[in-house]
Amino acid sequence: MENFNHILLFKTNLEAADKELLRVVFTKEGITEWNIDLDDEDRVLRIISASLQHNYIIQLIKGCGFECCTLT
């Protein structure tokens, strides 16, 4: 059972084609469990990480040129 406190959720503008880039970036950061709900209008990025904080991920994604904010 995954720890609910380790689930980080973000509203983004990511597309299917961006997955390759993200895979490279996330692997470097040690993030192995992540997915994007491309069916949803908020393009929700879901990350499971015990150590990383929301702000860190937001800066990471924005640094790649995408929009990203915490999903409320």
Next chain:
Amino acid sequence: MRTRDINKELLVKQKAIETIVKYGLEGFTINKLAKACGISVGTPYVYYKDKDDLIVKIVMEEGARMEEAMLLDFDPEASLEDGLRIQWRNRFNYMIENPMLGQFFDQINSSTYQDQFLKMFNGEEGNLMSLFKKDITTFIHNVVKRGEMDEMPFEVYWSVAYSPLYSLLRFHHRGKSIGGKPFQITDEILWAAFDRVVKALKN
């Protein structure tokens, strides 16, 4: 601190089923689901990774629940009439208690998810409905071996055995039968139809 809130999880699942039945699978999104539940968009993502994950998990959970309901008191060694009677009772109870789920599974079966679930429903041990499939196959094999019923293609058996039940349930859920005549199912009607079905199948 996030905690697992069983009530919220159930609400999300219930509303997902309702929304899919009402508006179909194609336009369904987690955003719309969250709005329908009156919860924040992030909440369903605590329980499900994405739309596909939600649909697969609901089908697996509800499939297991349906399997359990259908096998209640069912003995694969029973006579044709007794075994079929239990099947009718279980299916009737399940459909009356879960009117949405029949329609939900219909939606899934006519969607792009169908192939995915057909693979899961292949009867291999531990897979979706595998126990149910095994018991029903044994039951049919037994009644044929004892000469209670002729051997026939499974589809013929299924159509004769259950179509009348599902037609009556459809009338009941609509509240109308053929030509818009008001209709409500009763025990008397249910078991009268059952008796005709047994006569049709039994040697």
